[in-house]
Amino acid sequence: MPRVSQTHLDARRRQILAAAIQCFSREGFHRTTMQDIVRQAGLSPGAIYRYFASKEDIIEAIANERHAREAALITTGQDAGEPGAILGRLARDFFGPLTRAGERQRRRVGIQVWAEALRSPRVLKVVRRGIDRPRSLLRALVRDAQRRGAIASELDPDAAARVMIALFQGFVLQQAWDPKIDVERYLAVAEAALGALTGRPNRAGKGRTHG
């Protein structure tokens, strides 16, 4: 089956990554065997190794894809207007999809990636790069707000960015352990807390995150 279109090649690649995500979200990286992925993808071992040089490469590719997607969210979110609006948009973009099963599955794999970063320098690099972009946007946002006097200038903008990211990461973790968690109520508190920083009036309890 030679001389296959690039479209076909891309589709195969996505097919393998999708299968891997299925497996990884169920069993983790290390309890998932290549055979599992092979089976899930409906391919042969050889076929998979034509697209990825190793299991670790698949993990890395998954992490990369995820961060690319988030980078896109951030880029499009950036022109939402004033800081508060941007923050709201980001909250909607990041928390919103968590109500969907597919996204939750991907986030479960994301948590595995977080852990994997602790022992794989390659994965660590991907994770750090993946966090750098949101952090720098949020930092800029905070600086902007401080310039307007909406946030106390003693607060470190980078630390503030990290706090916001932590609010997301912690939620992802807790939701992975207990899917019944309510996104809305969590976001309401998170926004109330951040609102205090950004000086926006408390909109607690009135949160609207997704359609």
Next chain:
Amino acid sequence: MPRVSQTHLDARRRQILAAAIQCFSREGFHRTTMQDIVRQAGLSPGAIYRYFASKEDIIEAIANERHAREAALITTGQDAGEPGAILGRLARDFFGPLTRAGERQRRRVGIQVWAEALRSPRVLKVVRRGIDRPRSLLRALVRDAQRRGAIASELDPDAAARVMIALFQGFVLQQAWDPKIDVERYLAVAEAALGALTGRPNRAGKGRTHG
């Protein structure tokens, strides 16, 4: 009639767990072999299996120990007085030790446990139990504050508790990926944000967390 004192048995157990933590923090659960632990502990395979029935049991024991320690922190923290003081005390107790290498190593293993919980029901149970205690304390704290009118009553106490926990979890993650993160500055922002909820005056930039 045991030939060996309970003290000796406990010491052996601790010795094995310490060795396992060393290995796990470096290589993760699945890349760490029992041989690694055997070597690190200076024991024999047989000896280890006298204390733990399986590798998974060691993981579970580590997770349990960790949560027991946290439960102790919470119990002693509880009588610090009014909500704000308790919160301050908890922040000091949880964030403070993160400046020490040993604690950071243990937290790295903790992150592995978080990921492991996604595939091992036994570990999941431990993790959930481990989070339940702090959550219920924090929930009570928030309710207390709401009763006093210090926190908007529309906020869900449980969600508020989760937010606080998330602030810790996110920090642990980010610090694991980048040990150069500044605890103080992070805590300053986190406390400013929570301060808005608990109604305490903003103490941004003046944080004192540990001695």
Next chain:
Amino acid sequence: MPRVSQTHLDARRRQILAAAIQCFSREGFHRTTMQDIVRQAGLSPGAIYRYFASKEDIIEAIANERHAREAALITTGQDAGEPGAILGRLARDFFGPLTRAGERQRRRVGIQVWAEALRSPRVLKVVRRGIDRPRSLLRALVRDAQRRGAIASELDPDAAARVMIALFQGFVLQQAWDPKIDVERYLAVAEAALGALTGRPNRAGKGRTHG
């Protein structure tokens, strides 16, 4: 009705064998993959299988080609005149080329063939046939010398032929392991030894083997 000329077909065949020799001399038969040969030849897997039914067929073809070449050397050498002259001519024809890198590379593959003959009946057959021809010529040479009284008649002509062949094989081996070996000095000794058999005067130290 072939779309492609026989010349083209032969060229392809030679191209593949040349590529295979390159690879085999570097990595041996079993560490060389068909992909290696494909790459080296600048062809596709399918193309190669159009000319050779299997990897073993390539090995066999290489062995065959080699022995065909040697048979040619022997045939042309046969009419050099008296036994001593023929022997000299053969020595020159077989040892001479060993100073050239290309021939040494081919001989390295030849050594692999020698080993392969021990497990592949097909290759064994080729190797034995390859040695039969020189052996029978040399045997005849010895018999001739014995008839003339130049060699002790108690010596077995076949054994004598084998000795001569061994002198070549051993040199090929030793040179493959250590390319710095001096051909001239080796030949001088070998000829001195054989000279004693063939009754020729010792020409030790004055060897001229190739141009």
Next chain:
Amino acid sequence: MPRVSQTHLDARRRQILAAAIQCFSREGFHRTTMQDIVRQAGLSPGAIYRYFASKEDIIEAIANERHAREAALITTGQDAGEPGAILGRLARDFFGPLTRAGERQRRRVGIQVWAEALRSPRVLKVVRRGIDRPRSLLRALVRDAQRRGAIASELDPDAAARVMIALFQGFVLQQAWDPKIDVERYLAVAEAALGALTGRPNRAGKGRTHG
């Protein structure tokens, strides 16, 4: 089965090497799987890897053992008296065992080692070291004979040593391809040829090599 005697350990090692030689002599290194060796040895994969780190290590160990044995032959042969006697003794020690099936089997593996040396630097080193010792002894022997005037002084002693070794190597090869070869007759010719060099009277046809 812990705390096992060194004797037991050595026996296991030998057991594995013996099994490997059986397999290698039948199928060569690369067609022999570790499973084959496992089966032949009546052990488990894990057991084998306790004694040898890799398949290549087994090959290396076999080559080493062989050369150690040859070194011993040479050492004990050295005090046979005058050069001719030593040479006779070496011929007996090296050619004699070739009539036995076990030795022939080992020599078949030895041929595989010769080929393997062309691609494995580790094996090459062993092979070269294995040849150095006999070569240096034979060189000394030739020099001694030259000093006594028994060998033409123009002959290079090292080349002469290589010639003698080649006579052995070539025989081993030819016997591996055709076990019916007659050792006696071959040796008679070889000794006649070398006799011319060492100046000993021709003992062609009267050879006695083994008991």
Next chain:
DNA sequence: CATGAATGAGTGTTCATTCAT
């Protein structure tokens, strides 16, 4: 109680070969 040799199912990966395009 402790040892550590042994087990054996399972791992990630390879590679000679095929055949739809």
Next chain:
DNA sequence: GATGAATGAACACTCATTCAT
């Protein structure tokens, strides 16, 4: 005729666990 994506049976090696000593 040529391509190269796909196959799938191996392969070398690992490692949690056991149990004779």
